[in-house]
Amino acid sequence: MLRVARVLAPNPGVRELEGTNTYVVGEAPAIVVDPGPDDEGHLEEVRGTAARVGAIVLTHDHPDHAPGAVRLAALTGATIHAFRPPTGGSRLRDGDAVSCDGVSLTAIATPGHTPDHVAFWNETVRALFTGDAVLGRGTSVIDPPEGDLVAYLRSLNRMKELDPRTIYPGHGPIVFDPARKLDEYIEHRAMREREILAALADGARSVEELVQTIYSEYPADVHELAARSVTAHLLKLHAEGRVERTKRGDEATYRSIQPRACARCGRPVRGKGPLCTKCSVEALQESG
Ligand SMILES: [Zn+2]
Ligand SMILES: [Zn+2]
CATH class of the missing domain: 3.60.15.10 (Ribonuclease Z/Hydroxyacylglutathione hydrolase-like)
Incomplete structure (x- = not known):
């Protein structure tokens, strides 16, 4: 007890x-x-x-x-x-x-x-x-x-x-029921990520445009909080090499990109280099 x-x-x-x-x-x-x-x-x-x-x-x-x-x-x-x-x-x-x-x-x-x-x-x-x-x-x-x-x-x-x-x-x-709650939390973020990628499939979008699309059924006073959440997702996708930051006038926009294949093993590359993390480490070790 x-x-x-x-x-x-x-x-x-x-x-x-x-x-x-x-x-x-x-x-x-x-x-x-x-x-x-x-x-x-x-x-x-x-x-x-x-x-x-x-x-x-x-x-x-x-x-x-x-x-x-x-x-x-x-x-x-x-x-x-x-x-x-x-x-x-x-x-x-x-x-x-x-x-x-x-x-x-x-x-x-x-x-x-x-x-x-x-x-x-x-x-x-x-x-x-x-x-x-x-x-x-x-x-x-x-x-x-x-x-x-x-x-x-x-x-x-x-x-x-x-x-x-x-x-x-x-x-x-x-x-x-913590197991269910934690699964819900993980699935909720995965769902938002899918929504963002789907909205980006039609071309570059700003954070505000993404919020208008994804949160259209929510009252406007939660849109600011929603914009922070969308930004968090975009930063993750950017770090994973799945979206690219572009510009439309002064406004930052994002568009989805196909992850490039690693020049050595063909697995998707996260980040800007030609090699995946595993192959980068191997290349470093080989070069002593
Ligand atoms: Zn608190
Ligand atoms: Zn807090």
């Missing part, structure tokens, strides 16, 4: 859904996951729920998750653990464990939403605290350059490999 209590922060919004989920894990002393914004009333509720706070961990350094940590640490004397901790905090690395009275949370590097994003894993009950990498409802925001879709897809697969029984997301309801 692992005691996990959720305390909802009073910061609802488009990205925050009902607000940030702060989790109190274990009992006196407890580990607090993401204290949320620096809100006195919220932090009092967290303290009351925890009885005693032994450690504070942060999934990432965003204003809806991290700022409350400094005040909570000052009030309780607990140490803040994060990949990018505030002054005085402790810097976590992938695989590090934070333990309190028999409860242990292991840091799982899950970059993508941000470069410093980390999920926390309790092996005993197979619980995963996912911050903004997986939400209880809707999809995670991948907003370049902070957001990186290539890293994010890798992180989704890494979380899937853990095979969690429960996901405690940074926003929205607790997820009791």
Whole structure:
């Protein structure tokens, strides 16, 4: 058994859904996951729920998750653990464990939403605290350059490999069918990629034109967020050598290109060189 209590922060919004989920894990002393914004009333509720706070961990350094940590640490004397901790905090690395009275949370590097994003894993009950990498409802925001879709897809697969029984997301309801949720997340991004490539099949398009085509049934006020997501996909496809950046006047446009075949082995080449990664490495080794 692992005691996990959720305390909802009073910061609802488009990205925050009902607000940030702060989790109190274990009992006196407890580990607090993401204290949320620096809100006195919220932090009092967290303290009351925890009885005693032994450690504070942060999934990432965003204003809806991290700022409350400094005040909570000052009030309780607990140490803040994060990949990018505030002054005085402790810097976590992938695989590090934070333990309190028999409860242990292991840091799982899950970059993508941000470069410093980390999920926390309790092996005993197979619980995963996912911050903004997986939400209880809707999809995670991948907003370049902070957001990186290539890293994010890798992180989704890494979380899937853990095979969690429960996901405690940074926003929205607790997820009791994590395998399905993670498959949905992976498939959602694959579907967007197909839509973008299909829209580019008719010729070069700007980000705005792609958003108009793909998100035509969504209200205009989500189009800005959608444009960030489309940009994230285009950066991935560009890195893979599957789209090319072109120009139409001052406006950047993108068009799809056939990946070139490797000059040695014929497999598709990612990037600009004549050889695939494997053959490039071999060529380097041969030339000593
Ligand atoms: Zn965030
Ligand atoms: Zn968030």
